[in-house]
Amino acid sequence: MSRTFSIIKPDATKRNITGSINNMIEDSNLIIVAQKRIKLSKEKAEGFYAVHRDKPFFNDLIEYMTSGAVIVQVLQGENAVENYRKIMGATNPDNAEEGTIRKKHALNIQENSVHGSDSDANAEIEINYFFDESEIINN
Numbered sequence: 001m002s003r004t005f006s007i008i009k010p011d012a013t014k015r016n017i018t019g020s021i022n023n024m025i026e027d028s029n030l031i032i033v034a035q036k037r038i039k040l041s042k043e044k045a046e047g048f049y050a051v052h053r054d055k056p057f058f059n060d061l062i063e064y065m066t067s068g069a070v071i072v073q074v075l076q077g078e079n080a081v082e083n084y085r086k087i088m089g090a091t092n093p094d095n096a097e098e099g100t101i102r103k104k105h106a107l108n109i110q111e112n113s114v115h116g117s118d119s120d121a122n123a124e125i126e127i128n129y130f131f132d133e134s135e136i137i138n139n
Helices: 010-014 018-027 042-048 058-065 080-088 101-105 120-130
Strands: 002-008 031-039 069-077 114-116
Touching: 002 018, 002 080, 002 120, 010 018, 010 069, 018 031, 018 069, 018 080, 018 101, 031 120, 042 058, 042 120, 069 080, 080 101, 080 114, 080 120, 101 114
Parallel strands: none
Antiparallel strands: 002 069, 002 114, 031 069
């Protein structure tokens, strides 16, 4: 069993589709072992996305991610990072496969409803950025 990190983004929380997204996650044999609904501060968002600081979309990304509530989660399961990336679908929903979260729910490449870790190492970093170990309930 391994873990990955997930964010249900502001476009999805504003449209009240978090339940549908969580159903898709759970239907893919991933278990939600930690979950919080939060509003990211500018500082917290900038720290999380620091790797993108020099990219032209950085300010728009921070503005978007702080525009409303997000759901931060820890998911657990076999090959959690790989499996969640499959169920999320391509970053650009136009390129996402049918049956993926982004194909079903994303509005566009930025408002693509979910974020997921891209490696086991980044999953650990991202989980630790938002959660204390005591907040994660292993099943």
